[in-house]
Structure formats: C-alpha cells, structure tokens
Amino acid sequence: MARRILVSGASGLIGTELRTALAARGDQVIRLVRRPPSSADEIRWDPTAGHIDLDGVEPVDAVVNLSGAPVARRWTSRYKRELLTSRTSTTRTLVRHLDRLGDQVPLLNASAVGIYGSDRGEEELTEASAPGHTFLAEVVKAWELEACAAQTNGRRVTLARTGLVLSAEGGALGPLLPLARLGLGGPIGSGRQWWPWISMEDEVRALLHMIDTEVHGPVNLVAPGSARQGDIAMALARALGRPAFVPAPATALRLALGELADDILGSQLIRPGVLEQTGFVWRHARVEDAVRQVASPWHDLTVRA
Template identity: 85%
Template sequence: MARRILVSGASGLIGTALRSALAARGDQVVRLVRRPPSGADEIRWDPTAGHVDVGQVEPVDAVVNLSGAPVGRRWTPRYKRELLESRVHTTRTLVQHLDRLGERVPLINASAVGVYGSDRGEEELTEASDPGHTFLADVVKAWELEACAAQDGGRRVALARTGLVLTSDGGALGPLLPLARLGLGGPIGSGRQWWPWISMEDEVRALLHLVDEDVHGPVNLVSPGSARQIEVARALGRALHRPAVVPTPAAALRLALGELADDVLGSQLVRPAVLEQTSFVWRHARLEDAVRQVASPWHDLTVRP
C-alpha cells in the first residue's frame, strides 16, 4: 500500500537517493523546502523561525529528517555553530509540528557514528556504547536529544547513526576517488584506524527498513564488514587497477582540515547490532563489492527492493 512520507533534506546526497527509492516502490514523497512550493508535493518551512506551513497538508505516514550542514568542511568557529544549529533547529521545528502531520507519525531522524567520539581504538562500539566527548560527539548528542523529545506520548523515534557512505557522487569516497585514479590513494595517517562504512544502496535500504519496521532508538547504519582505512584504500586501488601506497601524513591532513582531521584519523569499530537483530540484509556486506560498484564509471545506484 502506497504511503506518504515527508522528507527534509530531500535534495542532499542521501535525501536524493532516498526520494528516488521511495518513489520507485510507489510511495508519495512530500518535501520540505525553504522557498515557495512548486507543487502539491512540497511544503514550505523556516526551521530557524520554527515554522512549518502545514495548514492544508494531508497527514503523512512517516517523517524522515535528513537536514543538516555537511560535516566535510573546515571547522571554523562560525561553521561549527552552523553544524550544530542546522541540526538542532530543524529537528526541534519538526518535533513541534509532528502532531499536525499525523497522529503518532513516526520520526526517522538522521544521526551519525560521530556520537562515539573520534578515536575509540580497538573498542567494539554498538548502539549501547557510551558516547564520546569530542565536538562532533557533542553535536550529535544535542541532535539526538531534540529528536527524542518526540517520544513523549509513545511516538516511535529511530536515530539513524550513519557511518561513512561509499558513493562516487560524494560521501567518504568523493574526495578520495580522483587521488586513487592517479595512484595516490594510499593510507591516511597510520591507515590502521577502523572506518565504519556503508554503501549508498545499503544506506538507503536501511532508512527504508527504519520507515517500515517497528525499530526504536539508535541504529548504527554501517556494514558488518568492518575495515581499516588502509583496507579501504587498497580495495579502491584494486578496483581502479592503481597502486595505493602513497601515504597522507597526519600532520599534512591536520594542516589541510584543521580540527576535522582528528575525526578522519580516529578509529571507530562500529557494529550494526540493531540492524542485525531486526533481520536487515545487506547488499554490500563485503568492502570489495561496495568499492567495486562505486569505482565503476557505469555504476548503478538504483536501490533495489
């Protein structure tokens, strides 16, 4: 049965793929936009002012909140404030209007594995693990706290703690692919740090899983095939038939990225315990399969049911 799904951040990297997947299976996607709506499938909102124009909106069956400024930019004091406010304000505004969007409509709220901190070494991290104490961890904790306010009255809230999304259209591999094609995609820092990755197809399928299934609380959206950064670099090199031996020194990365470099160099051995417990099946559980797909110039990002 077709459903109406409200999506914020629908024009972003993940939002665009999710919107296509929802439409492909017959669901109607309603987008939140910050400009005058161009059709019945758009609703205007101003999250900074706390306003959503829901006056004539039909009820929806679920809300997926993917809004938030991208993390992969240099963190100036001003941009750090934007990283926090772009998540807190959007989520708070949505939560305040959920009752007007549908009785007990579930909220699937974006989150990030950054909640665990930048460097947990060899510690295995599940949804039950303690959060970290870095800037990004504090941002994610504040973000999730706003989303959890929607649980009052028994509403279902799922927190999609996304890892490094592997796609040639951006995400974790976006800046690495040009270097890898030149044979310069070697280890970053020591290369021994764990990278919690997931393919774009499985990221979108996991979000659909959270929309469809009765899943509550934090959910790690990562692959069960954990890999160290050097393994990601080597797999990409093999897929492109290029060497992956030229290292990027930690000092050079810190000079280029500033505080963000600590998260790139940090180690997070994240396990998708909740997805495994709720019978989610990955299309790309093996790193080689995911990297081979995104490295191909003919890769197909269609999300298959």
C-alpha cells in the first residue's frame, strides 16, 4: 500500500537516494524546501524561524528528517555553530509540528556514529554504549535530544546513527576516489583504525527497513563486516587496479582538516545490533563488495585514461 512520506534534506546525498527508492516502490514523497514550492509535492519551511507551511496539507504516514550541514569540511568556529544549529533547529521545528502532520506519525531522525566519540580503540560499540565527549559527539547528543522530545503519548522515534557511507557520488570515499585513481589512496594515519562503513545501497535499504517496521530508539547503520581504514584503502586500490602504498600522514591531515582529522584518524568498532536483531539483510556485508560497486565507474575512467 502506497504511503505518504515527508522528507527533509531530500536533496542531500542520502536524501536523494532515499527519495528515489521511496518513489520506486510507489510511495509519495513530500519534500520540505526553503524556497517557494515549485510542485504539489513540496512544502515550504523555515526551520530557523520554526515555521512550516502546513495549511491544507494532508496527513502523512511517516516523517524522515535528514537535514544537517555537511560534516566533511574544515570546522571553523562559525561552521561548528552551523553544524549544531542546522541539526537542532530543523529537528526542533519538525517535532513542534508533528501532531499537525498526522496522529502519532512516527519520526525517523538522522543521527551519526559520531556520538560515540572519535577514538574508542578496540572497544566494541553497540547502541547501548556510552557516548563520547568530542565536539561531534556533543552535537549528535543535542541532535538526538531534540528528536526524542517527540516521544510523547507513545510516538515512535527512531535514530539512524549512520556510519561512513560508501558512495561513488561522495560520502566517506568522496575525497579518496580521485586520489586512489592516481595511486595515492594509501592508508590514512596508521590505517589501523576501525572505520564503521556502510554502502549507500544498504544505507537506503536500512532507512526503508526502519520506516516499515516498529524499530525505535538508536540504530547503528553500519555493515556487519568491520574493516580497518587501511583495508578499505587496499580494497579500493584493487578495485581500481592501482597501488595503495602512499600514506596520508596524520600531521598533514590535521593541518588540512583541523579538528575533523581526529574523527578521521580515530577508531570506532561499531556493531549493528538492532539491525541484526530485527532481521535486516545486507546486500554488501563485506567491504570488498561495497568498494567494488562504488569504484566501478571510476575504474572505467582509469582504464580509458
């Protein structure tokens, strides 16, 4: 049965793929936009002012909030404020208007594995693990707190703690793909740090799983096949037919990215306990399979070059 799904952040990397997947299975996607609507499936909102133009809008079956400024850029003081407010203000606005969108409409809110902190070494982390104390961890905690305010009268709230999404269009591999194509995609730092990865296809399928089931609370969106950063670099190099021996020194990374480098160099061994317990089946459980798919269009470019 087709459903109406309201999505914020629908034009982002993950949002675009989710919107396509929802439409492909027959669901109607209603997009929140910050400009005048150009079609009947768009609703204007201003999260900074706390306003959503809901006059005459029919109820929806679920709300998916994917809004938030991109993390993968240098964090100035000003941008750190944007990282926080772009998440908390949008979530707060949606929560305030949920009752107008439908009786007990569930909320699927984006979150991130950054909540566990930048470096947990070899510690196995589950949804029940304590949060970290880094800047990004504090941002995600504040973000989830705003979403959890919707847990009134039994409303279902699900927190999608997304890991490093592997996609040919960007995500975690975005900066690495052109370097790897040149044979410069070696280990970052020691290469021994655990990277909690997930393919874009499985990220979207996991979000659909969370919409369709009664899953609630935090959910780690990562693959079951844990991998160290150096292993991902090697798998990418093999998929492209290139060497991967030139490392990216930690000092150079810190000079280029500042505080963000700590999160890239840190280690998070994260387990997808809730997804496993609720019967989710991955298409890409091994990093080699995910990287091969991601690298395919880049491999074609490399061969032609």
